[in-house]
Amino acid sequence: MIKKMFKGYKDLLKGDAVKFIILMGIVSLFADMTYEGSRSITGPYLAILGASAVTVGFVAGFGELAGYVIRFFSGHLTDRTHGYWTITLIGYLINLIAVPLLALAGSWEVAAVLIIVERVGKGIRVPSRDVMLSHACSQVGPGWGFGLHEALDQIGAIMGPLIVALVLFLHGSYQLGFAFLLLPAVLAIMVLVISRSLYPHPHNLEVSTPPVDTKGFNKVYWLYVISAALIAAGFADFALIAYHFQKTALVSPGLIPIFYAVAMGVDGVAALLFGRLFDKYGLSIMIVVTLLSALFAPMVFLGGFYVAFLGMAIWGVSMGAQESIMRSAVAVMSTVKKRGSAYGIFNTIFGVSWFAGSVIMGILYSFSITDLVIFSVLIQLISIPFFIAMLKIRNPVEGIP
DSSP: OOOHHHHHHGGGGGGGHHHHHHHHHHHHHHHHHHHHHHHHHHHHHHHTOOOOOOHHHHHHHHHHHHHHHHHHHHHHHHHHOHHHHHHHHHHHHHHHHHHGGGOOOSSHHHHHHHHHHHHHHEEEEHHHHHHHHHHHHHOOOOHHHHHHHHHHHHHHHHHHHHHHHHHHHOOOHHHHHHTTTTHHHHHHHHHHHHHHHOOOGGGOOOOOOOOOOOOOOOHHHHHHHHHHHHHTTOOOHHHHHHHHHHHHTSSSSHHHHHHHHHHHHHHHHHHHHHHHHHHGGGHHHHHHHHHHTHHHHHHHHHHHHHHHHHHHHHHHHHHHHHHHHHHHHHHSSSOOOGGGHHHHHHHHHHHHHHHHHHHHHHHHHHHHHHHHHHHHHHHHHHHHHHHHHHSSSSSOOOOOO
């Protein structure tokens, strides 16, 4: 069945569109080595520096909030200036430099600021980068194109935590782990500069413009934003999950990055699979993703070692599906001229919901882990009626049945 789904895609590994996607995927590979390696230990690192569960949840959530809110402005700026490469480069520099600086943090307050700055840097560059990718993805199918990018991205997301895990295994400190992440940060910037020189005008890769009203976004777009926001609110950040592993001693410190690496590996495979399914079946596949996503919280927060490990794998499946499908859907729901704003609005609302959910789950963790799990499961399942409502609307956007 899987072979049949991917049949006919071998010929897509040709041409400038795929080359561009692969180059940007390599940039993301090195970038993810840097900040995902960092994120695999920020929860325990903050705990060691004296932060509480509420603080960890707040920092993780506020970092995501700041990173997503800034996307509204950077997306709008992208549409107005068309400075795709400039905005992308500035964002990557801020995003990546903050990580090795964590090695110098002497308190949880300083570490928290750097964690938030790293998220802001990512927020600055995501809309402009995704707009450039969307041009190339229009040639190969948005689900497959973004899925391919996400799969390359996740190779780095696996390697980064493994590097940190090796440092800890060899009795190195968390600070030394952050310092080691300087190398992939430098490599990411180098490949980005090379990509800029090879493809200075990525908009030339666009092959079609979706027939959407340029005066605004349609009803399906807004229903989609609401449903994605509900999923974000119930999706626990790994910082809180890792905090739970550390506090309960369910997983040893050296194995926590391994758990994260496994989740990132599953993420990459899921991005390719669900991206292809999105191209074939449209947004209906998000109902399946939501049902899967609702399973991880009871497994990681209430299960034993092996159940928690399986829960992290499901967490990775959900992440991969969201990364490929959500970015793809925004691309086909918007015109080229408003695509940056479409990404910016979507990501801002998504981020506000992520922040609210992270804070709520951080508070709930301090009182009742069971209540945290109930909240996570229910808030995600509530999104399903919105997806069903979208499917009942005759959508004018080709590619979204």
